[in-house]
Amino acid sequence: MEQFVIKGGKPLYGTVRVQGAKNSALPILAATLLVGGIHEIQDVPRLSDIDVMNRILKALGVKLRWEGNSIKLETSAIKTTRIPEALMRQMRSSIFLMGPLLARTGEVTVSRPGGCAIGARPIDLHLKGLRLLGAEIREADGNIYCSAGKLTGTEIDLDLPSVGATENIMMAAVLAEGVTVIRNAAREPEIVDLQRFLNRMGADVHGAGTGVITIRGVKHLHPVSYGIIPDRIVAGTLTIAAVVTGGEVLLTHVVPDHMKSTLDLLEQIGVELKNEGDALWVQSTPQLKSVSNVVTEPYPGFPTDMQPQMMVLLSLTQGESVISEQIFDGRLKHVHELIRMGADLTPENNQVNIRGVPYLTGAAVEATDLRAGAALVIAGLAARGTTHISGLNHIDRGYERLDQTFLRLGAQIQRYTGKVASL
Ligand SMILES: CC(=O)N[C@H]1[C@@H](OP(=O)(O)OP(=O)(O)OC[C@H]2O[C@@H](n3ccc(=O)[nH]c3=O)[C@H](O)[C@@H]2O)O[C@H](CO)[C@@H](O)[C@@H]1O
Numbered sequence: 001m002e003q004f005v006i007k008g009g010k011p012l013y014g015t016v017r018v019q020g021a022k023n024s025a026l027p028i029l030a031a032t033l034l035v036g037g038i039h040e041i042q043d044v045p046r047l048s049d050i051d052v053m054n055r056i057l058k059a060l061g062v063k064l065r066w067e068g069n070s071i072k073l074e075t076s077a078i079k080t081t082r083i084p085e086a087l088m089r090q091m092r093s094s095i096f097l098m099g100p101l102l103a104r105t106g107e108v109t110v111s112r113p114g115g116c117a118i119g120a121r122p123i124d125l126h127l128k129g130l131r132l133l134g135a136e137i138r139e140a141d142g143n144i145y146c147s148a149g150k151l152t153g154t155e156i157d158l159d160l161p162s163v164g165a166t167e168n169i170m171m172a173a174v175l176a177e178g179v180t181v182i183r184n185a186a187r188e189p190e191i192v193d194l195q196r197f198l199n200r201m202g203a204d205v206h207g208a209g210t211g212v213i214t215i216r217g218v219k220h221l222h223p224v225s226y227g228i229i230p231d232r233i234v235a236g237t238l239t240i241a242a243v244v245t246g247g248e249v250l251l252t253h254v255v256p257d258h259m260k261s262t263l264d265l266l267e268q269i270g271v272e273l274k275n276e277g278d279a280l281w282v283q284s285t286p287q288l289k290s291v292s293n294v295v296t297e298p299y300p301g302f303p304t305d306m307q308p309q310m311m312v313l314l315s316l317t318q319g320e321s322v323i324s325e326q327i328f329d330g331r332l333k334h335v336h337e338l339i340r341m342g343a344d345l346t347p348e349n350n351q352v353n354i355r356g357v358p359y360l361t362g363a364a365v366e367a368t369d370l371r372a373g374a375a376l377v378i379a380g381l382a383a384r385g386t387t388h389i390s391g392l393n394h395i396d397r398g399y400e401r402l403d404q405t406f407l408r409l410g411a412q413i414q415r416y417t418g419k420v421a422s423l
């Protein structure tokens, strides 16, 4: 069983170029299926989720190869429209294959996607949107069979601003006949990135970043070369790691505007931040203050993907704070692991009351999902003593060689596959 062993207490110093965004790269890789030809996607992070997406694309007939952090994809031949169930189960983002395959070939067969460690994650809004566009969808023997003679533009009012459903519908609608309007669309930066990618291919999409997205169907698309935006959640994670270790870090390849809710909160807590262009400089200060209430919300609100990491920081501030998780119903599993490390946390329903403690202590803990894992690594870096973290497969879904990044910043962290040597 792999684990990270971290000897905490070393302030982080140095510069890091932030990886490309997982949550942009996954739908954009799926969207290359919309048209045959050679695409090149740059700044793709090397993650296990991206490997799963690549394995799915290969199973469908796509030829692809990595060159550094770029992927070249030849998408001319689609030899099947059935996504292998074993790969579907490995990640939630396998659902992104539905929209593009339906648009290009008129059919797709999937099964329920995996990736549910943070709560129930239904796909009803994805299916509702595709049905409204004209797809026939039938569920039988564990499969979801979708077909459409043709897709026709329509008005789709989402019950809630789902990121994935908005993206799936955008990808399905670009080749539909007529105009599709998505209301109550999600507004995340990754949706703007997908719009930019689709338009670069010749699509006609407007409004991403607002609650109303309009897609005018086009007849043809063409393959392109495209660079993924920086990962705002990775940037936020590294920022908090610098703060809780009492360090000073310069992040490059960031879009501070995409991180506004997180940066506003950090300034309220007392962190020193400066940004210039695509660089963000972070310095910890000795007097970190609690904040009364942090609530996770759809963008531009505070992101659920930063909630566990922020919980570590608030655990180390003076005073009492409250975090309310409003997006997912099971995203507090890190609370009990952080309590093992000495955090003073009281969970109640989807809310956690936090009393700041002067320090955390090393312990053996388990990452149960991606951001829970990131939070435990941050806690381990700040803690007195040694922390052992298992469940690294979750962390590898979203962070490119996280241990190497922290090592370069001066942390004492090692990944062990077998027996653990002392640090
Ligand atoms: C690959 C990717 O981009 N993942 C992000 C995406 O996930 P994802 O796209 O899965 O998240 P959604 O925005 O769809 O989910 C938000 C809420 O809507 C609910 N829901 C969603 C779809 C649906 O058909 N029915 C339904 O009820 C979910 O259960 C959840 O409670 O946005 C989340 C919320 O910002 C982030 O945490 C994930 O990192």
Ligand SMILES: C=C(OP(=O)(O)O)C(=O)O
Binding pocket: 091, 092, 093, 115, 118, 305, 370, 371, 398
């Ligand atoms: C929940 C996340 O991702 P996914 O939707 O891919 O599970 C995340 O990135 O924190």
